[in-house]
Amino acid sequence: MExxxxxxxxxxxxxxxxxxxxxxxxxxxxxxxxxxxxxxxxLLRIPEYNTLLTFHGTVMTFGGLFQLMMGLSLLRAGFCYGxxxxxxxxxxxxxxxxxxxxMIAASxxxxxxxxxxxxMFPLPAVGVFKGLWSMEGLTVFVWGVVLVLAxxxxxxxxxxxxxxxxxxxxxxxxxERFMGTLNPSGMAGMLPYVFILPPLGAAITxxxxxxxxxxxxxVPLGSIGWALTPMNFNYPFWIFAHNLMEAMGIMALGTVYxxxxxxxxxxxxxxxxxFSEKLGLFAIVFYSTAAIMAFPHHLFTMPTSQxxxxxxxxxxxxWLTGFGAAFSVxxxxxxxxxxxxxxxxxxxxxxxxxxxYIADGFLAMQLGTIGWAFRLHxxxxxxxxxxxxxxxxxLIWIGALYHSYRLLFGRPENPKLAYAHxxxxxxxxxxxxxxxxxxxxxxxxxxxxxxxxxxxxVAALLTFGALLAAGQGAFILQLLSPKRRAP
Amino acid sequence: MMGTGAGAVLIFVxxxxxxxxxxxxxxxxxxxxxxxxxxxxxxxxxRLIRAAEVVWxxxxxxxxxxxxxxxxxxxxxxxxxxxxxxxxxxxxxVQVEAFMWGYRLDAYELRTGVVKFVARSLDAIHAFAVYSxxxxxxxxVMLMPGMTEEIVLELREPGEYTVRCLEYCGDGHxxxxxxxxxx
Numbered sequence: 072m073e074x075x076x077x078x079x080x081x082x083x084x085x086x087x088x089x090x091x092x093x094x095x096x097x098x099x100x101x102x103x104x105x106x107x108x109x110x111x112x113x114l115l116r117i118p119e120y121n122t123l124l125t126f127h128g129t130v131m132t133f134g135g136l137f138q139l140m141m142g143l144s145l146l147r148a149g150f151c152y153g154x155x156x157x158x159x160x161x162x163x164x165x166x167x168x169x170x171x172x173x174m175i176a177a178s179x180x181x182x183x184x185x186x187x188x189x190x191m192f193p194l195p196a197v198g199v200f201k202g203l204w205s206m207e208g209l210t211v212f213v214w215g216v217v218l219v220l221a222x223x224x225x226x227x228x229x230x231x232x233x234x235x236x237x238x239x240x241x242x243x244x245x246x247e248r249f250m251g252t253l254n255p256s257g258m259a260g261m262l263p264y265v266f267i268l269p270p271l272g273a274a275i276t277x278x279x280x281x282x283x284x285x286x287x288x289x290v291p292l293g294s295i296g297w298a299l300t301p302m303n304f305n306y307p308f309w310i311f312a313h314n315l316m317e318a319m320g321i322m323a324l325g326t327v328y329x330x331x332x333x334x335x336x337x338x339x340x341x342x343x344x345x346f347s348e349k350l351g352l353f354a355i356v357f358y359s360t361a362a363i364m365a366f367p368h369h370l371f372t373m374p375t376s377q378x379x380x381x382x383x384x385x386x387x388x389x390w391l392t393g394f395g396a397a398f399s400v401x402x403x404x405x406x407x408x409x410x411x412x413x414x415x416x417x418x419x420x421x422x423x424x425x426x427x428y429i430a431d432g433f434l435a436m437q438l439g440t441i442g443w444a445f446r447l448h449x450x451x452x453x454x455x456x457x458x459x460x461x462x463x464x465x466l467i468w469i470g471a472l473y474h475s476y477r478l479l480f481g482r483p484e485n486p487k488l489a490y491a492h493x494x495x496x497x498x499x500x501x502x503x504x505x506x507x508x509x510x511x512x513x514x515x516x517x518x519x520x521x522x523x524x525x526x527x528x529v530a531a532l533l534t535f536g537a538l539l540a541a542g543q544g545a546f547i548l549q550l551l552s553p554k555r556r557a558p
Numbered sequence: 559m560m561g562t563g564a565g566a567v568l569i570f571v572x573x574x575x576x577x578x579x580x581x582x583x584x585x586x587x588x589x590x591x592x593x594x595x596x597x598x599x600x601x602x603x604x605r606l607i608r609a610a611e612v613v614w615x616x617x618x619x620x621x622x623x624x625x626x627x628x629x630x631x632x633x634x635x636x637x638x639x640x641x642x643x644x645x646x647x648x649x650x651x652v653q654v655e656a657f658m659w660g661y662r663l664d665a666y667e668l669r670t671g672v673v674k675f676v677a678r679s680l681d682a683i684h685a686f687a688v689y690s691x692x693x694x695x696x697x698x699v700m701l702m703p704g705m706t707e708e709i710v711l712e713l714r715e716p717g718e719y720t721v722r723c724l725e726y727c728g729d730g731h732x733x734x735x736x737x738x739x740x741x
Binding site: 117118121124185187189191192193194197198201203300301302305335336337338346370372373374375376379386387390393394397398400401404405407408409410411412413414422426429430433434436437440441442443445446447448449450452501505508509511512513514516517518519520521522523524 | 561562563564566567568569570571573574577578581582584585587588589591592593594595602607610611614615618619622625626629630631632633634635658681682683685687689693694695696697698699700702703704705706707708709722723724725726727728729730731732733735
């Protein structure tokens with residue numbers, strides 16, 4: 072190690088982010104299990120269920136998955152480009168994300184705000200007028216959202232861009248020589264987040280800040296009427312939320328492109344890259360371009376208000392993302408087959424996560440089909456898609472986590488526990504996907520408690536939910552067991 | 559049948575289950591080839607893989623295109639044009655108001671045939687989702703406050719239809735429902 076350069080400069084913040092995401096995952100996962108248990112037994116009152124619903128969604132998505140992705144992507148960029156993962160942007164991303172999440176958790180659990188994590192604007196305001204929650208609770212919630220948005224839209228992409236494009240490479244920190252921006256294509260997967268999300272998230276961030284300022288009396292409420300119109304709020308919201316999920320998915324895809332060639336068995340030099348790097352890059356550019364215009368599929372079911380041309384564009388763009396995914400399927404499988412694979416927890420998690428991601432992608436395209444959307448939107452089929460894409464992306468990042476396990480925690484992983492963690496998570500993800508899709512076909516409304524229809528699937532939800540929890544239990548054992556054995 | 563929710567999920571299962579089987583099989587085969595790699599090296603048939611690439615992309619292209627073309631006939635406004643042009647009687651029009659947590663319809667008894675629902679929300683985002691007497695979800699419409707949505711449905715089956723909210727709208731969301739009869 073060069074003088075003044077420490078490995079801790081690479082790992083301190085990523086490790087903090089990974090461990091903090093685990094804490095949020097545990098809290099949110101417990102809420103999720105309680106929700107399914109409530110469907111089976113009726114143990115919760117409706118407001119309690121809706122509190123857990125809001126807590127589960129926000130915590131799993133932002134405190135859990137987003138933070139896990141943030142930590143591991145910064146770590147990967149750091150050790151591939153040989154730059155320390157530290158500085159104001161990194162620190163602020165960690166502190167503000169978790170502060171925002173704590174404020175959201177406090178407003179939900181302590182002050183009763185229960186809007187669901189998609190906000191359903193104007194429900195946050197209507198809830199105050201109907202006496203469902205207080206103005207104080209809403210104010211804390213909105214400022215929590217503003218802090219999270221600041222990290223998601225500005226600070227994290229800036230921190231990532233700084234690692235990719237700024238500063239000097241310190242050779243002692245280059246643990247894997249995998250540099251470049253467009254080549255290798257595994258790095259190109261980071262670029263859509265860096266370049267696309269900040270402009271697409273800017274409008275909703277400005278709207279949220281304006282509402283936050285009005286809530287604390289800094290600007291008069293009357294002056295921000297433009298931000299309070301449901302259509303004016305929800306279009307920027309869905310442009311942002313849709314592309315956030317897509318950018319996270321594309322970054323996960325780039326992670327698969329990076330990980331799989333690390334575990335090929337062939338000694339050939341070209342086995343360290345994808346079967347076709349050009350096809351890999353093309354898939355990412357194609358997927359990203361199509362994904363940007365796919366957002367109107369969230370609003371297909373407004374047949375009069377949403378222009379039909381926008382709906383048709385949304386359908387075509389949704390299906391074009393499927394071509395991007397198809398290119399990736401071929402490339403990843405061809406890389407694995409041609410060069411052979413060494414079985415490790417990292418490669419198993421990345422491959423299973425990728426497989427689940429692709430299977431779920433087909434349901435996503437069905438929801439992105441106007442004719443089907445009118446029969447599936449708002450049902451458990453939509454929940455099936457959202458939950459599975461988040462689990463699939465998490466599973467891919469779990470692959471990245473096992474790849475860097477020794478670097479982060481100073482010891483190798485226990486392979487048996489790792490395989491149990493990965494296989495249980497993948498089986499549970501698929502079980503939940505098919506169960507929820509089936510419930511959607513019965514017309515079961517999502518976010519409804521008690522279920523007016525579709526309760527036939529609850530026993531299966533409980534079973535697969537328990538499997539998912541068991542998988543995460545194996546990971547906690549993984550983290551704790553060496554400590555227990557320590558003298 | 560294919561245009562219903564059940565049809566969509568059946569197609570989903572038919573396409574994704576074989577995909578997952580082949581995906582896992584190829585992954586296991588890759589691991590097996592990986593074990594052989596150090597002992598005897600790997601041979602690849604470049605032409606076979608290039609052929610597989612072409613076949614895969616053509617299959618995807620054809621399937622994707624076919625589904626999109628077929629799905630046009632399930633779009634509610636396209637179905638409405640067909641239904642309105644073939645029916646003899648004038649279209650019935652029903653005004654719907656959605657609010658926390660119920661619906662107000664200006665008619666609760668309708669004739670079989672084509673019905674145009676004109677719906678709006680008075681407070682939060684709601685849905686106007688119509689279920690047939692057999693429980694099939696015929697269509698759902700999202701109602702954003704300040705906007706009015708119109709949807710035309712052909713209600714062929716006499717009986718009791720149920721209206722439900724599919725957009726989360728607070729504590730009464732699950733119970734937000736109404737019924738109307740078609741005779």
